[in-house]
Amino acid sequence: MRKNEILYYVFFALLFGFRAIGGHDGWGCYPYTLAAAAVFLLLKLLATRHTVREYLWILLFLLLGGIVYACTGEKGLLIDFAMMLGMKDMCDRRLFRFAGVLLGGAMAVLTFLTVFGLMDEIRFGVVGRPLWGQMYRHSLGYPHTNTLMTTYVILMMLTLYLIGGENRKRLLRGSLILWICGLYYYLYCNSNTGLLISTLYLAINYYCQVRLRYRLWEKAVIYAVYPLVNVVAVAGMLLYREEWQDHSALTSFLERFRTASIYLHEYSITLFGMRMEIPESLRYGLDISQIYLLLNLGLVAFAAVSVLYGIVLREMIREKNGGAIAIILCLVVMGVSDPLLYNLSCKNLTFLFMGMALYRLLARKKSKRFPWLGREICLLPAGEEPVSERVSVWLKKAEECVRRVILAGRGNRKGRWGVLILALGAAVVYALAAYSHIEPLGKVKSYQAGFYEYLRLTVSIGTWSFLLGELLRRILLCYGRDRRGRR
Numbered sequence: 114m115r116k117n118e119i120l121y122y123v124f125f126a127l128l129f130g131f132r133a134i135g136g137h138d139g140w141g142c143y144p145y146t147l148a149a150a151a152v153f154l155l156l157k158l159l160a161t162r163h164t165v166r167e168y169l170w171i172l173l174f175l176l177l178g179g180i181v182y183a184c185t186g187e188k189g190l191l192i193d194f195a196m197m198l199g200m201k202d203m204c205d206r207r208l209f210r211f212a213g214v215l216l217g218g219a220m221a222v223l224t225f226l227t228v229f230g231l232m233d234e235i236r237f238g239v240v241g242r243p244l245w246g247q248m249y250r251h252s253l254g255y256p257h258t259n260t261l262m263t264t265y266v267i268l269m270m271l272t273l274y275l276i277g278g279e280n281r282k283r284l285l286r287g288s289l290i291l292w293i294c295g296l297y298y299y300l301y302c303n304s305n306t307g308l309l310i311s312t313l314y315l316a317i318n319y320y321c322q323v324r325l326r327y328r329l330w331e332k333a334v335i336y337a338v339y340p341l342v343n344v345v346a347v348a349g350m351l352l353y354r355e356e357w358q359d360h361s362a363l364t365s366f367l368e369r370f371r372t373a374s375i376y377l378h379e380y381s382i383t384l385f386g387m388r389m390e391i392p393e394s395l396r397y398g399l400d401i402s403q404i405y406l407l408l409n410l411g412l413v414a415f416a417a418v419s420v421l422y423g424i425v426l427r428e429m430i431r432e433k434n435g436g437a438i439a440i441i442l443c444l445v446v447m448g449v450s451d452p453l454l455y456n457l458s459c460k461n462l463t464f465l466f467m468g469m470a471l472y473r474l475l476a477r478k479k480s481k482r483f484p485w486l487g488r489e490i491c492l493l494p495a496g497e498e499p500v501s502e503r504v505s506v507w508l509k510k511a512e513e514c515v516r517r518v519i520l521a522g523r524g525n526r527k528g529r530w531g532v533l534i535l536a537l538g539a540a541v542v543y544a545l546a547a548y549s550h551i552e553p554l555g556k557v558k559s560y561q562a563g564f565y566e567y568l569r570l571t572v573s574i575g576t577w578s579f580l581l582g583e584l585l586r587r588i589l590l591c592y593g594r595d596r597r598g599r600r
Contacts, residue, residue: 117160117496121199124153128459133219135254160496166486185386189456193464200468213271223254248565251301262307274436278322288315300569314443321435339422346403373404386411402448428470532582540575
């Protein structure tokens with residue numbers, strides 16, 4: 114690993130990690146986080162060997178993002194371009210492993226702290242939900258209940274991209290485990306859209322990763338998804354009628370098109386976007402990413418991003434990268450119901466693949482007329498030096514330690530029965546205590562919130578008891594082997 118890679122990891126951790134811990138632009142420290150990330154990105158660009166042609170494209174994209182920001186006040190597209198432009202010489206699997214550990218660890222900690230009332234969260238009041246009755250909807254430390262589920266879908270993408278499709282049984286087993294874990298989050302947020310998207314992604318990912326070669330019609334479908342989704346989004350905005358929502362089971366989904374149509378009547382499409390305020394007849398902004406890109410960020414940004422989607426899909430099909438194709442297609446579909454693609458969420462992993470595809474495309478371009486465009490420049494040569502051997506050894510030891518703990522219990526499955534009995538016993542004890550109105554968790558009064566809250570807290574007691582007990586068992590197994598090895 115080289116020093117310039119470390120710079121990008123720090124940049125990515127500041128942006129992606131800030132969102133992973135539930136941060137949002139309302140936090141006072143967010144402007145300082147953005148400023149620090151900008152410094153590390155600048156150092157990464159200067160410490161990496163780029164051709165003159167690449168530097169020109171970097172300046173062009175940053176200029177476009179800067180103009181859009183000046184016209185709209187929205188920083189999302191500029192951040193997405195920054196994530197893309199820093200991908201030169203980066204290893205995608207290593208970056209996804211880093212992001213997965215960062216997001217998985219943050220979600221686990223936030224979930225544990227908020228479920229058991231150790232940390233405050235945004236909790237929507239008692240509402241009536243179909244099939245479930247009266248219930249609280251929890252965000253478990255994130256700004257919104259839908260944000261919780263979409264964040265978990267991103268974690269699923271990071272995990273399954275690393276698993277790959279070489280071993281179909283492992284891919285299928287991993288998909289099933291992740292879907293079951295998604296049900297746990299669904300118990301708390303009850304995001305029907307999030308559950309549907311997660312299921313759709315698992316199906317698309319399995320199909321794309323097990324395919325060794327794409328037929329012509331499959332390539333046509335892959336290329337058609339992005340323009341088709343944009344056509345549906347724009348047509349829904351232009352053709353929306355109030356009677357669509359009469360006796361419709363899709364009322365909450367069609368509300369997004371109603372919002373988009375109101376914004377279209379309030380504002381017009383411009384080249385570089387405009388500053389938009391929430392109309393008086395609405396309480397929130399645009400929830401459709403494609404409409405947000407077109408109306409808020411402008412026609413030029415919409416055209417540039419559309420070209421980038423064509424480039425990245427072409428490169429991923431050429432490389433037979435089914436995991437990347439599944440992520441791109443699912444995020445495009447997800448954008449119809451969520452503004453995560455081009456806002457400040459930093460969750461659009463497509464821009465990481467866009468950066469890889471863009472630099473590979475530029476590397477193949479040779480100009481006989483202007484040979485100076487291919488001249489390589491590195492303004493900070495020290496960035497190409499490898500990190501110190503001591504840091505490399507430390508990182509390898511940490512990775513090996515984690516791998517040993519994860520694999521420690523695979524050969525000894527009998528011990529899991531004791532952990533499972535412990536988890537079930539803890540859940541039963543909690544259930545009896547809560548049923549008797551004896552509150553064992555302090556300020557978390559499940560019996561006052563109704564049966565549904567009581568049920569999912571009982572499930573949480575058993576789930577977390579099993580996870581913590583299994584982790585302790587594996588650590589003890591690993592430690593016991595070390596002691597026997599020394600003897």
